[in-house]
Amino acid sequence: MSKQPATAASDPYITVIGLEVHVQLQTQTKLFCGCSTRFGSPPNTQVCPTCLGLPGSLPVMNRLAFDLAVRAALALNCKIAPFTKWDRKNYFYPDLPKGYQISQYDLPFSSDGHLEVIDPKGAFSRKVDIIRVHLEEDAGKSMHDEAAGTADTRIDLNRAGTPLCEIVSQPDLRSPQEARGWLNELKLLLVYLGVSDCNMQEGSLRVDANVNLHIPLPGEGGAEGRIAKTPIVEIKNMNSFRSVERALIYEAARQWEEWQATKVEMGKMPKQTRGWDDPAGITRPQRQKEESSDYRYFPEPDLVPVTVSDAEIATARAAMGDPPTVLRAALAEKWKISAYDADVLVNQGRDLVAWYEDLATRVGEGKVASNWMQQDVLRTLNERGGTIAEFPVTPEQVADIIGRVQKGDFDTSRGREIFAEVLTSGKAVADVVASMGIAAVSDDDLVALCQELLAANPKIVADVKGGKEQAAAGLIGQAKKKNPNANPGKVRQMCLDLIKALP
Amino acid sequence: MALTRQDVAKVGLLARLALSGDDVDRMTGELSKIVGFVSQLEELDTNNVAPLAHPLDTQNVFRADEPKPSLTTAEALQSAPRHDGSCFLVPAVLGESGAA
Numbered sequence: 001m002s003k004q005p006a007t008a009a010s011d012p013y014i015t016v017i018g019l020e021v022h023v024q025l026q027t028q029t030k031l032f033c034g035c036s037t038r039f040g041s042p043p044n045t046q047v048c049p050t051c052l053g054l055p056g057s058l059p060v061m062n063r064l065a066f067d068l069a070v071r072a073a074l075a076l077n078c079k080i081a082p083f084t085k086w087d088r089k090n091y092f093y094p095d096l097p098k099g100y101q102i103s104q105y106d107l108p109f110s111s112d113g114h115l116e117v118i119d120p121k122g123a124f125s126r127k128v129d130i131i132r133v134h135l136e137e138d139a140g141k142s143m144h145d146e147a148a149g150t151a152d153t154r155i156d157l158n159r160a161g162t163p164l165c166e167i168v169s170q171p172d173l174r175s176p177q178e179a180r181g182w183l184n185e186l187k188l189l190l191v192y193l194g195v196s197d198c199n200m201q202e203g204s205l206r207v208d209a210n211v212n213l214h215i216p217l218p219g220e221g222g223a224e225g226r227i228a229k230t231p232i233v234e235i236k237n238m239n240s241f242r243s244v245e246r247a248l249i250y251e252a253a254r255q256w257e258e259w260q261a262t263k264v265e266m267g268k269m270p271k272q273t274r275g276w277d278d279p280a281g282i283t284r285p286q287r288q289k290e291e292s293s294d295y296r297y298f299p300e301p302d303l304v305p306v307t308v309s310d311a312e313i314a315t316a317r318a319a320m321g322d323p324p325t326v327l328r329a330a331l332a333e334k335w336k337i338s339a340y341d342a343d344v345l346v347n348q349g350r351d352l353v354a355w356y357e358d359l360a361t362r363v364g365e366g367k368v369a370s371n372w373m374q375q376d377v378l379r380t381l382n383e384r385g386g387t388i389a390e391f392p393v394t395p396e397q398v399a400d401i402i403g404r405v406q407k408g409d410f411d412t413s414r415g416r417e418i419f420a421e422v423l424t425s426g427k428a429v430a431d432v433v434a435s436m437g438i439a440a441v442s443d444d445d446l447v448a449l450c451q452e453l454l455a456a457n458p459k460i461v462a463d464v465k466g467g468k469e470q471a472a473a474g475l476i477g478q479a480k481k482k483n484p485n486a487n488p489g490k491v492r493q494m495c496l497d498l499i500k501a502l503p
Numbered sequence: 504m505a506l507t508r509q510d511v512a513k514v515g516l517l518a519r520l521a522l523s524g525d526d527v528d529r530m531t532g533e534l535s536k537i538v539g540f541v542s543q544l545e546e547l548d549t550n551n552v553a554p555l556a557h558p559l560d561t562q563n564v565f566r567a568d569e570p571k572p573s574l575t576t577a578e579a580l581q582s583a584p585r586h587d588g589s590c591f592l593v594p595a596v597l598g599e600s601g602a603a
């Protein structure tokens with residue numbers, strides 16, 4: 001494992017973070033019944049006897065859910081167990097109709113993986129071990145409207161039985177920034193592989209974080225020093241990766257304050273659960289479910305075990321597609337772009353990479369295409385919102401503009417204006433070029449323009465002649481005024497050539 | 504194997520059953536008999552028997568990811584003690600929900 005100092009050198013402690021992530025698998029139907037998993041339907045319209053836990057109903061495992069879970073585990077470099085089974089996790093809560101959740105206890109379908117995150121700007125690089133990945137069902141949703149002052153909680157069971165992958169990491173992360181970066185990488189990976197849409201607003205990805213501090217204490221009287229560990233706190237209720245980072249920053253500082261005041265170490269008090277209050281920017285203690293640690297797991301008698309052969313694992317691996325790490329390297333290599341550029345493109349998703357490759361193929365130069373992607377396409381996309389599939393300008397059109405710039409019809413900044421006009425007007429590139437009065441300046445016109453400039457600027461001509469080539473810059477501004485379509489590079493070169501030819 | 508009154512009281516709490524002192528006494532005896540009956544199995548030598556995850560000798564039972572009709576909301580709610588026509592109603596619960 002790559003252990004490097006990631007906590008700021010000025011901090012008198014190391015922040016130790018482990019994450020527990022639940023992702024909703026991209027299936028049409030629930031884990032054990034044929035009810036739809038669509039988000040946002042009216043309450044209790046996607047329920048049946050099985051997911052309501054009615055007597056006499058029986059669960060049957062969704063093949064796609066299991067396959068997607070295996071794909072996620074393989075992408076996280078986990079070992080797939082040849083034999084796996086499900087267990088009942090018993091607890092009472094109104095959104096859990098059966099009185100137990102079907103989950104996995106001692107024989108999860110996968111374990112012992114890792115996922116590495118490398119910050120493209122070099123701020124950190126961390127390989128995080130995965131303890132286990134297992135497949136379980138989600139609970140329903142309870143809604144309590146405190147403002148309405150009613151005494152009732154309303155229960156919607158549409159979500160009950162939705163397939164979830166639970167991913168549990170080792171406490172290998174060493175800063176809130178790393179935790180956020182790692183979650184971004186995890187999300188990117190799962191979206192790339194079609195495992196989950198990882199939409200946090202819709203609850204398709206949920207994160208709990210365990211955090212404590214390791215504080216080096218100096219030894220006294222020649223004795224060796226030791227590391228004091230603060231009690232572990234589990235943080236819940238974080239609705240974005242930004243919230244995860246903020247909650248961890250807050251919690252580390254809070255534990256440091258508490259440590260200085262109390263000197264209480266891990267093991268001296270039970271693990272605490274705290275909820276993140278985003279508007280207030282603080283964590284607050286949460287009431288624990290009574291006896292919540294006693295789930296009395298036992299094997300689920302209504303489901304039979306699942307076995308997975310090496311051949312099936314090989315098939316799943318082959319069908320998986322390239323993960324982002326492989327794609328970044330392949331893109332940088334194929335199109336001769338920097339690792340940073342490849343990272344920016346890959347992080348936008350598979351569709352955008354396809355769009356870029358289409359553009360790069362048409363332009364024939366990966367670097368030029370990448371510059372246009374980042375400075376024009378991506379910037380505009382971020383401003384407008386939406387996906388690349390909905391983007392109104394095509395790779396063909398951008399390639400057309402780049403081609404005209406490369407031919408010398410106009411310069412890049414003029415090309416940008418044309419791009420903006422094509423974007424807003426929806427017109428063809430040729431029409432925009434015509435309507436903006438941009439016609440290619442002929443060589444004869446260029447010579448005439450430059451001769452006019454030289455005649456009007458004897459001082460600049462003398463300076464250039466005397467060896468100060470940079471003086472020619474003064475001519476370019478004037479050329480733009482006389483003919484806005486004149487290519488500055490061409491004007492400069494033509495003027496230098498003409499001056500050199502002077503006696 | 505005998506159960507203690509504390510064991511029975513704890514199981515009662517976990518099952519959300521309000522047990523009186525008499526209930527606990529009676530069940531400590533009754534449940535101990537059941538556990539005692541099952542514990543006869545411990546007399547068997549199982550050293551060379553592989554652990555069993557399921558009594559059926561069947562594995563890999565799956566269904567395809569194909570939607571089936573759900574119940575109507577009215578059907579789903581019909582046996583609920585209380586509902587408001589779209590949701591089940593229960594006494595106020597505060598705190599965390601969702602899969603743990």
Ligand SMILES: [Zn+2]
Nearest residue numbers: 033035048051
């Ligand atoms: Zn159902």
